[in-house]
Amino acid sequence: MSSDRVPERAKDAPSPTKLAQTITAQDMKRHLSTIASTEFEGRETGTDGQKKAAEYIARYFQKLGIPAIGNDGNYFQQINFFAENWENIDLEMDGTPLRHLWDYYAMPADNESRDWKDIDEVTFLGYGIDDPAYSDYKGTDVAGKAILIYPDEPKDRKGNYLVSGTSNPSDWFENLEKKLQVAKQHGVEVVFIIDNDFKQNVSNARREILNRRLAMVESLPEDRNLANSVFLSSEVAKKMISGEFKKVVKARKRIQKKGKLRSVSIPVNLRLRQEKSVRSLVGENVLGYIEGTDPELKDELLVITAHYDHLGKRGEDIYFGADDNGSGTSTVLEVAQAFAQAKSEGWGPRRSVLIMLVSGEEKGLLGSQYYVEYPIFPLENTIANVNVDMVGRVDPKHEEKGNSDYIYVIGSNRLSTELHQINEDANARYTQLELDYTYNAEDDPNRYYYRSDHYNFAERGIPAIFYFNGTHEDYHRTSDTVDKINFEKMEKIGRLVFYTSWELANRDDRIKVDVRP
Structure with missing residues (x-):
C-alpha cells in the first residue's frame, strides 16, 4: 500500500463500532426464526431441511453482494461421505460353503450387488488381457460366463513381458481395474482371480472390507463398469480347476512359448451371492468470500465458521436446534453483513x-473436516479460525449467578497467545462480557475443545477460538426452540466475534503460532 493512501484510509474508513452496530438482536431473531422453523425440519445433513437451510444462507450472501465461489459457480462446497459394505457375501463349491476372508475375498467397491447365481462352468482365460500386442480374449466368446485369470502379465521364454516386449511390465501388470473393465465389455459375469499372495492381500483387504465407517471422498463414485470379481487362494483355485489342472498348466506354458492362449473350459458346481449395502451422506458447506483489499495481505485468509446442521427429525418429532446451532449460524450471518458492508x-x-x-x-465435524482435506484456499495462508457454536442461551452456572453477559472462550491460547490477547482487548474495549475459560482447561472432562468445528483447523496448526454458552436442559432435545433464545446476549457476543475478527483481518502482522501444542 502506498504511503499517500494510508492517511486517507484512516480518515475515511468506517470505525469497527459503526460496523458492529449492524449486528442486531432483531436481525438475529429474523434469521433464527427461519433457520429453526418447522419448515427446515431440524436441518439434518443430507435431508431436504438441510438443503433448504443452505439455500437460505446462499440467498442471504447473494443479497449482501458476496460473490459465489463454490462448486459450479454457486455458494456451496459439496461434502461427500460414502461407504459400501457386504450385506451378504457367500461362495459355495460342490455344496460346501467357503469362508470369506479366509478362502476367498471380494471388494464391495469393485462389485455390483447380486443375488445367488449358479455357475456350472468357468473358462480359464490366462491373464484377462485384451491388448493389440497380446490378447487372452481372441477367439473365445465369454459373454455371460465366468472366467478364471492370473492377476499379473505373462512373459515369453526370454523373460520379456508379452505386452510391453521388454523386461518392464505394461500397465496391465498391476491395473486390475483395467482387466475388470475389459471383462465387463466382453460380457463376463464374474472374474475369479488366482491370488498367489493371498495371505498378505487378504490381511490388507480385511481392514477395508470390515470398516463400516463412512469415508470422505472428493466426489461420489460413478459407475466404473467393472465385471464382478472374487479373489481365490491358490488352494481354492486348485480345487476349482480339479480334473482340468493339467490342461490349465499346459495352456499357461503355451502362452509363454507361443504368445497365445488356448482357453480351457472347467466344469464346476459353484454358487455365488454378492449383496451389498451402499450408504452416502451428501451435505453442503456454504461459502461467503470477502476478498481482502490490501494487495500485500489479501492472500492471507481468516475463516469464520458455524455449523448450521442439527439432528433433524425422529418420527414426527423435530429437533429444532435453535441454540445448537441456529444461534451460531445467525450470529455469523450478521458478522458477514458487517464485513460485506465495509467492503x-x-x-x-x-x-x-x-x-x-x-x-x-x-x-462428527464432517463439514469442517472436509474443508481442511479439500480446502478452497491454501491452509498455509489461513491465519486463524473463529468458530461460533451455541451462543443464544444461559447455562445453569451463570443463570444461578444472574449473569447472562458472559461467554465461554475455548482454544484461544492453545496455539497463539496473540489470538488470546486480541480477544481479551476487544472485549475490554467494546463489549465487557465475562470471558469464562472454564472449558478451556486441558483437563476439562467435557473436552469441548475437541468437539466443535474449530478443532479441525487447530489440529493442523491453525490458531482457533471457539465461542460457546455452555449446555442447558434443552441441549439435543426437541425443546431447543427459538422462544428460549436470549437475543440481546447474542447481539453482544456477535459484536465481540466481529471485533476480534476485524482486528485479525486488519492488523499489520499475521498472528504468530507461538504455543507448542
Missing part, C-alpha cells in the same frame, strides 16, 4: 475473509 463502502478488510457455514457437524 461495499470501499473499506473492506485488508486480509480476505471466508464466512463458512458448515454441515455435518452433528455427524
